[in-house]
Amino acid sequence: MSKMATFKNGLITNNPVFVQVLGMCPALATTTNSTNALGMGLASTSVLIMSNLMISLIKNLVPTKIRIPVYIVVIASFVTMIDLLMHGFTYELWKTLGLFIPLIVVNCMIMGRAEAFASKNTPFDSIIDALGTGLGFTGALVLLGSVRELFGNGSIFGFEIWGEALNMHAFILPPGAFITLGLLLAMFNYIGIRKEKKAKEGAKK
């Protein structure tokens, strides 16, 4: 696969949230507004880039049988680093994301990429794959967070769009997370189905 295709595969074709439905816990919990969503997305992306790089570097040294525990330790070390860095430099964000920073360890997206991609490919390709998947994850989170913030609070990234005129507080509460993500998924499914139909009609002609 070419570099561009690897990148696009993680970003769009196999988007971790909307297509593979991985990493749901942070996607639902930290998207009460766009800023938190962006913070969570970037934190996960940086862990993913570093763990993918590390795992593809050590892939030949690790016996196959114990690879999963080794990957977990590698991921956990990078998560600890991010946790400490965020505590030091972005304290406010660290406080709002709270529990979900340590929980990056059990994000199945990161383990999934380590197992499915980094353990078989060169370090450079693994970084590209991590960038694509990570940015796909960040994009999905920011989209979800923006929709929730827009309808729940009338703003995006804290900038007022229509103020308090249309506030539906439910979007910021837990049920709003499930329902918004459900509707977004349905929308992407709809686009997918229409594309397929068009492709079929095109083939007939």
Add this chain to the structure above:
Amino acid sequence: MRLLLIFLSATLVNNFILSRFLGICPFLGVSKKLDSATGMSLAVIFVMTMAGIISWILNIALVALGIEFLRIIVFILVIASLVQFVEFFVKKTSPALYESLGIYLPLITTNCAVFGVALINIQTNYNIIETIVNSFASALGFGLAMILFASIREKIELSDVPAPFKGTALALITAGLLSMAFMGFSGMVTI
């Protein structure tokens, strides 16, 4: 009294799945059939209670040695080995139970509810008894949501839904409605 409050708060008010968003992966993944949902819930109840207790004890050692920053690595290793251990133990003592839980046991390692409960116990400064109650009650809440959701989902499978909503999309919306129902408990208990 305080223990009862912790229990109610963890099972109903701050339900792990529906209001804290922990353990969504198995919630969406293993809830297509009621049988497997029940099996998963039982396995999780056991592992979560054990993980809560063991990580609480280990945390004392970490604090004594002044290496709390290693908490994430230590806890995840504890959970992974605990799951392995439970798998061996159940296999030896009760093959029938192992048969029914079999596939769901290894999946628990990546269940963020288990890791989450260990961290919550530490962060809220629970003592050992409160830790046991909170871990067990959280796991029970997880099981409750899981079984409710699986029963609803079995019904949905039979109904005719618009194509774009098939599968995960409708499951998420159903979960949203269930979560809305659980919101009715909010404010009932405050610790």
